[in-house]
Amino acid sequence: MAFDAQDEVSDEALLVLYGNGDEAAARALTLRMTPRALGFAMRMLGDMAEAEDVAQEAMLRLWRVAPEWRQGEAKVTTWLFRVVANLCTDRLRKARGVALDSVPEPEDDAPGAEARLLAASRARALDEALLTLPERQRQAVVLRHIEGLANPEIAEVLEISVEAVESLTARGKRALAAVLAERREELGYTDG
Amino acid sequence: MADLYEQERELEDFFQAARDTAPVPSAALLARVLADASAQQPAPVAAPRRGIWRRLSGAVGGWPALAGLATATLAGVWIGYAAPGAVGDLAISVWPGGGVAYDVVDLIPSMDGYLTEDGA
Structure with missing residues (x-):
């Protein structure tokens, strides 16, 4: 895929590129960061739909902060995990008690x-x-x-x-x- | 009861299983995130369009050079129209009496004798 060429570029550099209007950087960051945000949110909330909402919201905040991002100030992953952690905390406070049944049962006959x-x-x-x-x-x-x-x-x-x-x-x-x-x-x- | 080391090793099995089964974002989620990215992305910083005059001025060195060129051009036009009178005045000022007939000065009067034949 076209994003492979971006593999060597750091997350921070990609974010600055995105802030400068680079569309390929937006795609590369989406593919790189969304799974991290979703994985952490899923383990925290135990609910895929909620985790997807949190991941999308965290990524939206990342897009908004991009124009002011300064390279070397912070790691993108650190910033993103902090946002996900806070969003999950908000949701957990709102809805005490998590649906354990939402974790899908494995099904595999191969x-x-x-x-x-x-x-x-x-x-x-x-x-x-x-x-x-x-x-x-x-x-x-x-x-x-x-x-x-x-x-x-x-x-x-x-x-x-x-x-x-x-x-x-x-x-x-x-x-x-x-x-x-x-x-x-x-x-x-x-x-x- | 498993000892502490065994307990740690077993827990690592669980963590490994969790890492191996990390949730994969659905295509729909990726599409939503990308749509947000497009909506929030600042416009690319494009170079401003440069017209013919702007490019010409850039080629000769910008506005200061153009001002110099304009001055030189105007001076040339002015000299072209005004020069005949001015040049005449200038000639008079540096060469007083330039307009009158020149006197012939005999620098070597004694030569006259040699230049005339038969002493005439």
């Missing part, structure tokens, strides 16, 4: 399906377990272990200290392990 089903079951179990965590722990764990951000960047996203991030992820993981331990056999683990 060869090799068993392994894929197991992985899908584990991902689903994790999603459900994540939704039982306090919001800040969930944000920290998702950003660290699923989105792959480093602790200093998570600290910037959540506007807390690195020590606080470490504490949140440690507590979050202990809580996750406790929830998932009850489903070990169902999820393909055997004791011993």
Whole structure:
């Protein structure tokens, strides 16, 4: 695709190009950033339709901030994750209680399906377990272990200290392990 | 009960499964995001259209050079019309009596004798 040529260009440079009216930069940023925003929102909200709304709104804010964006001031991903985190917080406050059933059940009959089903079951179990965590722990764990951000960047996203991030992820993981331990056999683990 | 290391390893299995099944944005969502991008995008910073005069002035060095050219042209036209009188006056001013007949000055009067034949 034509966007491949943009792979070497940094997110920040693409955003400045977009601000200067470059249409290819708009497409490249859309393909690069929307999945990140959607993934984080989905893990936070547990609802695809809500997550899509949040991703679109976060991207809209990115487009609006582009003309004033200065290279070197911040990373686009850090900025975007912060906006997604805040939008998700707003939605969670408005609608306490999240629909766990909205995570789709895996359906797969193709060869090799068993392994894929197991992985899908584990991902689903994790999603459900994540939704039982306090919001800040969930944000920290998702950003660290699923989105792959480093602790200093998570600290910037959540506007807390690195020590606080470490504490949140440690507590979050202990809580996750406790929830998932009850489903070990169902999820393909055997004791011993 | 799994020990701490085992617990960490198992959790990593879950995180890996989650990374492998990351939600993919639908085509409809991407289209909506792109539509927003187009609507919000500032117009490209286009170079202003340059007319023939602007390009000509650029070629000779801009307005200061054009002003010099215009001055030189006007001066040429003025000199062309006004020159005959002025040049005459100038000639008189630097050469007083330029308009009258010249006196012939005999620089070597003694030569006259040699120049005339038979002493005439």
